[in-house]
Amino acid sequence: MTTLQTRHPKAKRGGFIRWFTQVGWKHIVGLVVIVFATFPLVYILSTSLTKMGNIENFTLFRSFYLGNYKDLLTSTDYPFVTWMKNTLILAGATAVISVFISALAAFAFSRLRFKGRRPGLLALILIQMFPSILGLTAVFGILSKLTDYVPAIGLGTKAGLILVYLGGSLGGGTYLMYGFFNTIPKELDEAAKIDGATHTQIFYKIILRLVAPVLAVMALLSFIGTFGDYVLASIVFNTNQQYTVAVGLQSLLADPWTKQWAMFAAGAVMSSLPIIIIFVSLQKYITNGLTGGAVKG
Amino acid sequence: MRKRNKNFELYSGGTPSLRGTLAKIFILGLVDAGVGFVLMILIGKQKYGFAVFFGIVALLVNWIYLRRGGLPAKYLAPGVLLLLAFQVYVVVFSGYISFTNYGSFHNGSYTETLDAIQQAAVEPIEGAAEYEIKVVKAEDGSILFLGLDASNGKVFLGGENYTKHPWREVTAADGLVVDGSGYPTSLSGVTFLTDDQIVNVEPGVTTMKIPLGPNLDTDGFIATADAFFAQQNRFSYVYDEKNRVMTRLSDNKKFIADEKVGFFKNAEDGELLSEVGWQVRVGWKNYAKIFGDKELRGPLTGIIIWTILFAFGSVLSTFILGLALALVFNDQRIRGLKIYRSIFILPYAFPAFLSAYVWRGMLNTQNGFINNTILGFMGDNKIQWFEQQGAARAAVLLVNLWLGFPYMFLICTGALQAIPNDLTEAASIDGASAWKIIRLIKLPLLLVSLAPLLIASFAYNFNNFGAIYLLTGGGPFLDQSLKVTVGATDILITFVYRIAFSGSIGADYGLASAFSVLIFMLIGSISFFSFKRTKGLEELTQ
Numbered sequence: 001m002t003t004l005q006t007r008h009p010k011a012k013r014g015g016f017i018r019w020f021t022q023v024g025w026k027h028i029v030g031l032v033v034i035v036f037a038t039f040p041l042v043y044i045l046s047t048s049l050t051k052m053g054n055i056e057n058f059t060l061f062r063s064f065y066l067g068n069y070k071d072l073l074t075s076t077d078y079p080f081v082t083w084m085k086n087t088l089i090l091a092g093a094t095a096v097i098s099v100f101i102s103a104l105a106a107f108a109f110s111r112l113r114f115k116g117r118r119p120g121l122l123a124l125i126l127i128q129m130f131p132s133i134l135g136l137t138a139v140f141g142i143l144s145k146l147t148d149y150v151p152a153i154g155l156g157t158k159a160g161l162i163l164v165y166l167g168g169s170l171g172g173g174t175y176l177m178y179g180f181f182n183t184i185p186k187e188l189d190e191a192a193k194i195d196g197a198t199h200t201q202i203f204y205k206i207i208l209r210l211v212a213p214v215l216a217v218m219a220l221l222s223f224i225g226t227f228g229d230y231v232l233a234s235i236v237f238n239t240n241q242q243y244t245v246a247v248g249l250q251s252l253l254a255d256p257w258t259k260q261w262a263m264f265a266a267g268a269v270m271s272s273l274p275i276i277i278i279f280v281s282l283q284k285y286i287t288n289g290l291t292g293g294a295v296k297g
Numbered sequence: 298m299r300k301r302n303k304n305f306e307l308y309s310g311g312t313p314s315l316r317g318t319l320a321k322i323f324i325l326g327l328v329d330a331g332v333g334f335v336l337m338i339l340i341g342k343q344k345y346g347f348a349v350f351f352g353i354v355a356l357l358v359n360w361i362y363l364r365r366g367g368l369p370a371k372y373l374a375p376g377v378l379l380l381l382a383f384q385v386y387v388v389v390f391s392g393y394i395s396f397t398n399y400g401s402f403h404n405g406s407y408t409e410t411l412d413a414i415q416q417a418a419v420e421p422i423e424g425a426a427e428y429e430i431k432v433v434k435a436e437d438g439s440i441l442f443l444g445l446d447a448s449n450g451k452v453f454l455g456g457e458n459y460t461k462h463p464w465r466e467v468t469a470a471d472g473l474v475v476d477g478s479g480y481p482t483s484l485s486g487v488t489f490l491t492d493d494q495i496v497n498v499e500p501g502v503t504t505m506k507i508p509l510g511p512n513l514d515t516d517g518f519i520a521t522a523d524a525f526f527a528q529q530n531r532f533s534y535v536y537d538e539k540n541r542v543m544t545r546l547s548d549n550k551k552f553i554a555d556e557k558v559g560f561f562k563n564a565e566d567g568e569l570l571s572e573v574g575w576q577v578r579v580g581w582k583n584y585a586k587i588f589g590d591k592e593l594r595g596p597l598t599g600i601i602i603w604t605i606l607f608a609f610g611s612v613l614s615t616f617i618l619g620l621a622l623a624l625v626f627n628d629q630r631i632r633g634l635k636i637y638r639s640i641f642i643l644p645y646a647f648p649a650f651l652s653a654y655v656w657r658g659m660l661n662t663q664n665g666f667i668n669n670t671i672l673g674f675m676g677d678n679k680i681q682w683f684e685q686q687g688a689a690r691a692a693v694l695l696v697n698l699w700l701g702f703p704y705m706f707l708i709c710t711g712a713l714q715a716i717p718n719d720l721t722e723a724a725s726i727d728g729a730s731a732w733k734i735i736r737l738i739k740l741p742l743l744l745v746s747l748a749p750l751l752i753a754s755f756a757y758n759f760n761n762f763g764a765i766y767l768l769t770g771g772g773p774f775l776d777q778s779l780k781v782t783v784g785a786t787d788i789l790i791t792f793v794y795r796i797a798f799s800g801s802i803g804a805d806y807g808l809a810s811a812f813s814v815l816i817f818m819l820i821g822s823i824s825f826f827s828f829k830r831t832k833g834l835e836e837l838t839q
Contacts, residue, residue: 022630023628026625026626026628029622029625030637033641034637034640034641037641037643037644039671040652040655040699041643041644041647043655047658060670101379105373105377107372108368108369111308112368112369114369117369125824125828126821126825127380127384129820129821130387130813131760131790131793131813132384133762133790134391134790134810134816135387135388135390135391135813136798137391137394137399137797137806137810138386138391139387141390142383149335149344163382163383166383167380167383174376189307189308193307196312198313198314198317200317201317203372224649227648228763249651253654264654268654271648272647272648275646276647279642279646280646283642287708287710287711290704
């Protein structure tokens with residue numbers, strides 16, 4: 001006890017001051033950061049509830065007007081529900097398929113030994129560094145060729161865009177997952193093998209089950225990434241029935257002086273709320289999903 | 298070798314389950330059915346090259362999955378195929394384009410360009426007769442013009458096919474009936490089309506060219522803009538296919554197809570026949586332009602400096618805030634720790650493109666929330682967030698800090714928790730202060746495990762298109778005197794994007810591709826060498 005007191009001379013004073021110097025001040029820091037982190041979100045929530053509907057929303061929560069939500073959900077010029085559906089299909093399919101294909105490739109890189117394994121991994125990382133936004137001409141070229149020959153996956157189709165998204169997300173996804181697979185001891189594979197498991201059984205029944213939470217996080221991050229794509233979706237889709245949420249909400253802001261700011265805000269709230277809830281509830285696993293096991297969360 | 302053998306045994310053998318085998322057969326069958334369908338289309342469209350290529354890929358896939366062994370290929374094939382099609386191809390294609398003059402003025406092939414020039418360059422034949430026309434249909438189904446020359450009351454008839462329906466005068470002997478003012482009302486052998494029918498004529502009456510003589514190129518033709526009046530036109534140029542020379546009829550000036558620049562060009566004074574040319578290979582010209590063009594070099598230096606500042610500043614600011622928060626909140630004694638953490642990561646969970654729009658609205662100088670509420674005490678001295686260079690740059694850094702600090706907070710927290718407690722305890726028993734523990738133990742360990750992520754973050758921000766494009770669009774555009782549009786917050790990638798897709802002097806994909814190749818090499822080698830210096834990729838680069 002005496003050694004403890006010499007290490008913390010302030011501890012003697014006890015009570016509030018001691019609590020405050022050790023822990024209490026952190027609450028003040030926390031509150032300041034909370035304000036910084038949330039005020040844009042609070043602002044957009046408040047704007048979605050204003051009747052005026054332009055960006056001139058200087059006093060938060062002056063009104064509680066749900067009309068913007070109703071307008072957006074019933075509008076035919078801005079078919080928000082359709083946009084949500086489109087986005088869910090696009091981002092959902094991309095997330096699930098890309099995580100699965102990345103996991104397949106990561107398994108090969110992590111567990112199997114073959115010629116070109118190392119250069120392959122390096123190539124995966126480097127190819128990701130190509131500024132993909134500048135590959136638009138090529139992507140457009142591929143899609144319009146496909147439109148001529150296989151219209152089902154050409155311009156204006158979800159399948160075509162999903163393929164493009166998949167191609168773009170595989171490199172990074174595989175690399176992250178590779179790192180994470182490496183943290184799973186190989187002894188598990190060996191034990192399963194002794195029990196007579198094939199490589200597919202090892203892959204599906206052991207590795208995939210063990211990393212399931214991380215797979216979920218990666219799928220979610222991929223979902224958010226696809227959800228946020230504006231540029232690709234806007235060149236592939238032309239009619240407002242085909243729009244994604246990102247392209248559609250952008251079309252609401254064509255003129256920032258009109259009522260549509262509030263509708264945009266309502267759309268932003270409605271489309272982001274489910275993502276935020278899932279994200280926060282998965283946060284225990286997020287660090288792993290972000291860093292591929294390089295950093296333990 | 299021994300290791301490989303052991304590995305091979307570990308993942309081979311065992312009895313595949315019936316369900317697995319059935320699933321494999323089913324999926325492969327589905328894929329093959331799809332391939333067959335596409336092959337039929339390709340063969341139907343006589344694209345044999347594509348069909349053969351596609352067929353070989355499909356055979357390869359079947360071979361990979363049906364043979365015994367070759368396990369790595371079975372796991373890698375789907376990913377590799379998609380990567381090749383949509384990522385590797387894109388890089389290779391951009392590399393190829395960077396050696397061409399592809400752009401909005403050099404969009405198509407030679408023949409496409411030739412057609413476009415000829416179709417566009419039409420001029421009326423001066424002093425020639427004009428006609429009031431009726432659109433009629435001949436017995437063989439061709440669409441003809443029946444034209445009244447009001448100056449002399451003569452009526453002419455003709456169609457697009459000069460041998461079948463040459464432009465000729467018709468009279469009462471041909472069965473022509475005219476009304477009191479000379480307008481034709483009926484003619485034997487043709488039916489008059491109603492307005493509705495005219496609208497439905499394919500490819501459209503207004504694009505029809507009715508030759509005045511056997512050679513459309515030199516003799517001129519009759520065309521109409523509204524299906525009521527027609528005039529005699531001719532092409533402004535005559536094309537000589539053998540020598541690839543265009544001759545302008547008005548002054549007989551000759552323009553030779555110049556494969557070096559992809560334009561029709563006059564040999565003597567260098568005059569171009571048209572701004573529109575065709576795609577040709579230009580060698581290193583685009584790269585030379587990036588390094589040599591004075592108009593580009595000035596703004597480019599500024600842009601590169603700001604790009605590095607922006608990327609570096611973003612990584613540094615988000616890392617410092619994230620690290621500080623992680624250090625402060627890595628403390629189980631804090632009540633409500635979980636709630637704090639959940640709220641801190643909200644900016645990261647909110648879709649980034651929405652954040653950009655929200656911030657753009659909030660930072661609006663006159664009507665934004667920030668100037669009017671948060672900085673309301675400044676009265677009329679409003680900060681011109683999007684109108685001044687300094688303020689705009691501060692704004693993008695601020696927004697990027699908001700967007701990025703939760704990521705750093707998450708990974709720093711993860712890395713901190715991975716540091717064994719014994720280490721810090723040992724240090725504190727030795728009498729090290731809390732600050733010393735952070736500075737001498739935690740920080741070095743943290744940097745080792747986070748260095749690869751920081752490098753990746755730098756690479757990401759270096760090309761963080763969305764953060765700039767959605768917030769400021771690269772603006773404000775203060776210097777209007779430049780030939781290329783350069784904004785105060787333009788980073789390399791937004792600047793190049795503008796060259797590629799919305800250039801004020803027309804899109805230049807060739808130049809933009811050369812830029813993307815250079816950016817790719819730059820950021821790739823920076824990452825490669827910094828990875829090499831860190832532990833993160835030891836296995837890959839040793």
